[in-house]
Amino acid sequence: MRWVDVWRHAASRTSLADGAGLTVGNDASAALRDATAQLQPVSATPRLDAELLLAHALGVERGELLLKLRDVALPDSFMPLLERRLQGEPIAHITGTRDFWTLTLKVSPDVLIPRPDSETLIEAAIAHFKGKEAPARVLDLGTGSGALLLAALDEWRSASGLGIDASQAALEVAWDNAERNGMSRRADFQIGNWGEGIIERFDLILANPPYISTLAMLPRDVLHHEPHIALFAGEDGLSDYRRIAPQIGALLAPDGLAAIEIGFDQGESAANLFRDAGLHVSVRKDLAGRDRCLEITHG
Known part of the structure; x- marks a missing residue:
């Protein structure tokens, strides 16, 4: 993926899972912060989970994501992945x-x-x-x-x-x-x-x-x-x-x-x-x- 081609959204992301609204910030840093907070009740490693999910959504390695975090916008595919993890599905099954x-x-x-x-x-x-x-x-x-x-x-x-x-x-x-x-x-x-x-x-x-x-x-x-x-x-x-x-x-x-x-x-x-x-x-x-x-x- 070419990082310069990632389109930045102007609004925050909201998704529905089992009738409950999930909202995270519109840029990658804010999304990771918010996703980490939401994952606290279901994971012993919420920050790591959030990083792995975002890297998977972007099609890059976690290390590359962390190096270029400020240049990344949130892809549409991130919220469905987060929802799956919040439902208890293991990270390894989500990423494969x-x-x-x-x-x-x-x-x-x-x-x-x-x-x-x-x-x-x-x-x-x-x-x-x-x-x-x-x-x-x-x-x-x-x-x-x-x-x-x-x-x-x-x-x-x-x-x-x-x-x-x-x-x-x-x-x-x-x-x-x-x-x-x-x-x-x-x-x-x-x-x-x-x-x-x-x-x-x-x-x-x-x-x-x-x-x-x-x-x-x-x-x-x-x-x-x-x-x-x-x-x-x-x-x-x-x-x-x-x-x-x-x-x-x-x-x-x-x-x-x-x-x-x-x-x-x-x-x-x-x-x-x-x-x-x-x-x-x-x-x-x-x-x-x-x-x-x-x-x-x-x-």
Whole structure:
């Protein structure tokens, strides 16, 4: 988009959503200020949400928007996007993409939206293989959008990998992301139930299984817009770890690493399931200092 071609409106923007009027200022700076205030009740990051929505409406990157904010008028498409966010729809579903690690990924309601917490698994893998031979084969159990597998393949350019998911719709998103990011020749995706039926050993195993209790209270944008099959794992949140733990030993190469995401309060309870399977387990914290990743080896 050529910024000099953006037409400036003389009036403020008003839109109706469910009978309620939404009004924001006519220039971009005022619109961001007003949208941020309106998003306060529905978002933990209202200013960021407003910036991402406006950048999407303008067809530019957020960084470019912020650099040229004073030169931008408000496009007609901004208000409908704001309305969708106020109704609880996730930003990633509105824009259709989410940044993860070094990649920009396509997302849809068929997959869990990749989150920064999951990057802890890639950090664990980098630490494990530092000074060692790079992983050649990577397995991603419950691949969803393909985020973890593709992040690993981007980190280790000579590696190839396999992503497994129980959802065909999710696998279609993962294939699309592999193609978009130039990794379709190194990434394969298959329908499956965790590690069942896989006869191969992998240098690196990644997994972000469901780990939320069915009794937990979740934000509206998560509960109503993300696939429950990727969120919930029984009343204690450990159901899928119980399925995965007995499989890891046979799938993991002798000097390999399995990095598996956990809830912040599940460190020891989840770790003990893998220890009972004869594996060595340590718990890695995320950037906020919370338990986030099981680092599993043969010991």
